[in-house]
Amino acid sequence: xxxxxxxxxxxxxxxxxxxxxxxxxxxxxxxxxxxxxxxxxxxxxxxxxxxxxxxxxxxxxxxxxxxxxxxxxxxxxxxxxxxxxxxxxxxxxxxxxxxxxxxxxxxxxxxxxxxxxxxxxxxxxxxxxxxxxxxxxxxxxxxxxxxxxxxxxxxxxxxxxxxxxxxxxxxxxxxxxxxxxxxxxxxxxxxxxxxxxxxxxxxxxxxxxxxxxxx
Amino acid sequence: xxxxxxxxxxxxxxxxxxxxxxxxxxxxxxxxxxxxxxxxxxxxxxxxxxxxxxxxxxxxxxxxxxxxxxxxxxxxxxxxxxxxxxxxxxxxxxxxxxxxxxxxxxxxxxxxxxxxxxxxxxxxxxxxxxxxxxxxxxxxxxxxxxxxxxxxxxxxxxxxxxxxxxxxxxxxxxxxxxxxxxxxxxxxxxxxxxxxxxxxxxxxxxxxxxxxxxx
DNA sequence: AGACTCTTGTGAACTAATGCACAAGGTGTC
DNA sequence: GACACCTTGTGCATTAGTTCACAAGAGTCT
Ligand SMILES: NC(=O)c1ccc[n+]([C@@H]2O[C@H](COP(=O)([O-])OP(=O)(O)OC[C@H]3O[C@@H](n4cnc5c(N)ncnc54)[C@H](O)[C@@H]3O)[C@@H](O)[C@H]2O)c1
Ligand SMILES: NC(=O)c1ccc[n+]([C@@H]2O[C@H](COP(=O)([O-])OP(=O)(O)OC[C@H]3O[C@@H](n4cnc5c(N)ncnc54)[C@H](O)[C@@H]3O)[C@@H](O)[C@H]2O)c1
Numbered sequence: 071x072x073x074x075x076x077x078x079x080x081x082x083x084x085x086x087x088x089x090x091x092x093x094x095x096x097x098x099x100x101x102x103x104x105x106x107x108x109x110x111x112x113x114x115x116x117x118x119x120x121x122x123x124x125x126x127x128x129x130x131x132x133x134x135x136x137x138x139x140x141x142x143x144x145x146x147x148x149x150x151x152x153x154x155x156x157x158x159x160x161x162x163x164x165x166x167x168x169x170x171x172x173x174x175x176x177x178x179x180x181x182x183x184x185x186x187x188x189x190x191x192x193x194x195x196x197x198x199x200x201x202x203x204x205x206x207x208x209x210x211x212x213x214x215x216x217x218x219x220x221x222x223x224x225x226x227x228x229x230x231x232x233x234x235x236x237x238x239x240x241x242x243x244x245x246x247x248x249x250x251x252x253x254x255x256x257x258x259x260x261x262x263x264x265x266x267x268x269x270x271x272x273x274x275x276x277x278x279x280x281x282x283x284x285x
Numbered sequence: 286x287x288x289x290x291x292x293x294x295x296x297x298x299x300x301x302x303x304x305x306x307x308x309x310x311x312x313x314x315x316x317x318x319x320x321x322x323x324x325x326x327x328x329x330x331x332x333x334x335x336x337x338x339x340x341x342x343x344x345x346x347x348x349x350x351x352x353x354x355x356x357x358x359x360x361x362x363x364x365x366x367x368x369x370x371x372x373x374x375x376x377x378x379x380x381x382x383x384x385x386x387x388x389x390x391x392x393x394x395x396x397x398x399x400x401x402x403x404x405x406x407x408x409x410x411x412x413x414x415x416x417x418x419x420x421x422x423x424x425x426x427x428x429x430x431x432x433x434x435x436x437x438x439x440x441x442x443x444x445x446x447x448x449x450x451x452x453x454x455x456x457x458x459x460x461x462x463x464x465x466x467x468x469x470x471x472x473x474x475x476x477x478x479x480x481x482x483x484x485x486x487x488x489x490x491x492x493x494x495x496x497x498x499x500x
Numbered sequence: 501a502g503a504c505t506c507t508t509g510t511g512a513a514c515t516a517a518t519g520c521a522c523a524a525g526g527t528g529t530c
Numbered sequence: 531g532a533c534a535c536c537t538t539g540t541g542c543a544t545t546a547g548t549t550c551a552c553a554a555g556a557g558t559c560t
Contacts, residue, residue, distance in 0.1 A: 078517075080516075080517060080518090081517095082486055082489050086479075086485040086486070087479075087482065089485075104536090104537065112466060113467075115519075117518075117519050117520070118517095118519080120537090120538065121518085121519090121540080123538095124539055128539070130537080130538050130539080131525090131537080131538075132526045132527090133525070133526040133527055133528095133536040133537050133538075134526070134536075134537070135536090135538080148489075149485055150489060150491070150492025151485070151488070153488065153492060155488050164382065164383035165383045168383040172379065174464065178481050180481075218488075219487055242491070243488075245487060249305060249389065251302075251306075251326065253328075261483050261487060263478065263480065263483060264302075265390075266301070266395075268476050269390065269434065269460065270304075270366070271298055271476065272370075272434055272458040272460060272476060273364065273368065273395070274300070274363075275458065276370060276433055276434075276457070277364065277365025277368055278365070280365075280368075293546075294546085295547060296547095319506090319507065319508090320508070321507085330548090330549080331507095332548075332550070332551095335509065336509085336547095336548080336549090339510070345507080345508050345509075346507085346555085346557090347508040347555045347557090348505075348507050348556040348557055348558095349506075349556065349557070350506090350508080351508090
């Protein structure tokens with residue numbers, strides 16, 4: 071069938087990869103891309119590419135491939151990339167500063183418009199163009215800049231409180247780097263990025279292969 | 286049955302969460318924890334906890350729960366947490382510095398022992414206790430410190446070259462933050478952490494709910 | 501001892517995701 | 531127009547993961 075239905079979560083997670091892969095094709099120039107090529111560019115297999123894209127609609131041409139520009143447009147549409155979602159960074163420490171300083175976010179429609187930090191020395195300063203406010207200002211910030219996404223890069227102990235404050239301010243999308251479980255109402259979407267866990271998964275496989283392999 | 290079999294990937298990804306949840310229980314004190322409690326602590330449901338733990342062995346007591354200390358020990362064993370896996374950070378920019386400065390990694394057995402950077406101003410300096418070397422030194426570093434994991438926090442354009450260098454040096458585990466697909470031999474495990482993609486997934490759901498909800 | 505209360509461990513049903521394989525449909529050539 | 535050649539779109543089988551639901555133990559109380 072065609073476009074309307076629900077898009078599987080696994081597909082949603084790959085759409086940004088396809089979009090990124092399509093950057094290899096210059097804008098303006100008409101070019102076609104096959105599911106095979108796109109698979110290479112996105113690091114998945116071709117069958118997955120076709121199945122994923124079929125959830126958006128039938129935008130390819132049999133025997134030919136997909137029009138790169140048109141496909142980019144359609145994926146962008148599905149992802150809602152045209153929108154700009156202002157981001158507030160909570161906790162302007164090592165990680166928060168790196169995030170605020172990162173141009174890649176703004177480029178993709180996620181400008182970091184403000185930050186909060188509990189450190190009095192930081193409050194009132196402007197770091198890499200991002201003004202740092204007191205945590206108590208969060209509600210104001212969200213309202214003023216129409217913040218859509220909150221990033222939590224505070225220490226773990228302050229994460230739940232920060233999440234509560236974000237939710238209270240009306241933010242329904244949170245990306246957290248704090249190594250804790252956050253609780254929030256069901257309608258709030260939380261994506262937890264736990265780098266230590268990622269390393270531990272790598273460690274697990276290393277461990278396994280060392281046991282199996284040799285001494 | 287019991288311990289020997291292969292542990293499903295989804296389970297492996299959750300074991301670190303359980304381990305983290307068990308930190309709520311003081312060491313030395315004997316305490317029991319039920320699958321329900323552990324589920325709360327790890328942010329999953331109880332059935333999953335039990336099924337996951339059953340892959341490690343039958344370490345619980347019916348009607349009682351799991352001994353917290355013993356369970357922690359068994360999960361640690363499965364994950365190979367006792368090992369120390371030295372890490373090299375490639376690309377000592379905003380993100381690399383944040384990673385190198387992060388104590389949470391060393392605490393969990395992933396000490397950042399060295400870094401590389403192509404910037405002549407950075408080479409030879411010591412940032413947060415981590416010495417910065419030229420990329421050409423990578424092989425030496427890996428050998429000298431017995432590096433097990435390479436972190437790629439270079440610009441996207443330098444990521445594949447860095448990955449190649451890591452692989453050539455014998456590193457088989459890579460965590461990359463660069464927004465690119467990396468190719469490497471099959472035996473190399475690559476975990477790609479793409480923060481922009483995470484934001485785009487949040488953006489997708491925001492987009493969807495705004496369309497469905499109201500104007 | 502027997503009844504009652506817990507909570508584990510696990511078959512079994514269900515759901516999601518992946519990958520295969522091929523018909524359908526399009527292009528180009530003679 | 532017929533034929534050869536591509537590549538999509540998708541039905542289907544397979545595999546992976548989740549969730550249910552309950553019997554099997556283990557403790558407790560009377
Ligand atoms: N740095 C890393 O590479 C890294 C890696 C993995 C996970 N993390 C996690 O990310 C989080 C931040 O790490 P970091 O290295 O930037 O730590 P950090 O200590 O450098 O920064 C934390 C910042 O949060 C501020 N803060 C404290 N309480 C606050 C509150 N209630 N509201 C707003 N700000 C508050 C502090 O003043 C500080 O500036 C931690 O939870 C850490 O575990 C960091
Ligand atoms: N900063 C963030 O919050 C953030 C977020 C998402 C993704 N990323 C990605 O992480 C990567 C690093 O981001 P960043 O903000 O730290 O960038 P950055 O520009 O601050 O740092 C990159 C560093 O890599 C060094 N470098 C360049 N080529 C190198 C090479 N061949 N070998 C070793 N070092 C080399 C540069 O000298 C620089 O110091 C980028 O790919 C970026 O897209 C960063």
